[in-house]
Amino acid sequence: MPVQPVLRYPHPILKKLCNRVEKIDQNIHRLIEDLVDTMHDGPGSVGVAASQIGVTLRVCVVDVSKNRHGKENNHGLLCMINPEITGRCGLATMREGCMSVPDYTGDVDRATEITLLFNDPDGTIQEITASRFEAVAIQHEMDHLDGVLFLDRVTSIKTGLFRRKSY
Template sequence: MALRNVVKRGDAILTKHCREVTEINDRIITLLDDMAETMREDMGVGIAAPQVGVARRVCIIEPEEGRLVEFINPEILESEGEQLSTEGCLSVPGMIGDVVRPQRLVVKYLDRYGNEKTEEFTDFEAVVVSHETDHLDGVLFVDKATNVREAGEEPQEDMTEVEN
């Protein structure tokens, strides 16, 4: 495993629609391992391949210690409800914003062994999955957020609704 540099906002790769993974090989396995190490080093709860300079449909989440989920070619099958989350991003350091995310998601994906899985995510996990899968479509949280501010600043009283 190796630490990778996290690509920052302004880099064109963060605005690209990522390509599907057609073969799970040693490069994809190494990418997953490196992403996990990089995410943990930077105290993140998720990271997507474009954030480490790879335009592939791969992302991981670790919403709590010991619960690592690796997604290859994730596809959101169901999305319901709404919740407002305050988010940050390793690619937009020092900034946070308020984003309306689904309360519940059902996602189909491949694991590192090529097994197809379908899993439900709710609450905070749904937020993290939604945030990371957005990266695979070239969307940053600041593209959807209201009240974008420096981390540590108090939110403004007059928050506006986010349009879906």
């Protein structure tokens, strides 16, 4: 399936609350394929949420296994439908950026360990506990499903000093 263009703020869809998936069908499977392809296409991308490719459904994919921060500790490719965080603990700050908000990065506090429930593409309910970098990535992607950007969570800002070529 094709790689989809990633929407950039101020595209209004990025601030929309996404709807629950009621039925996991061919369309959802196609959407997941698009999300995975789009994630693999983004340089160093470790996750994409459906709203980032213009679909306001509660679906996101995360794969930190190839990232230096996540390769030691991960669940591989996670395709999550209607994910819900049921427990969180710990707090750590990481400087985040987002494909939908280029040229900007900022420090964000997030839980270091989360327990979550979601439907996998077969419709089976999965429960996992993710920690460290993978937990941060999942929280970042799940925020997209609520129309929340990392800009809404920044505790200190730092502009992309080295990515912007000119004003």
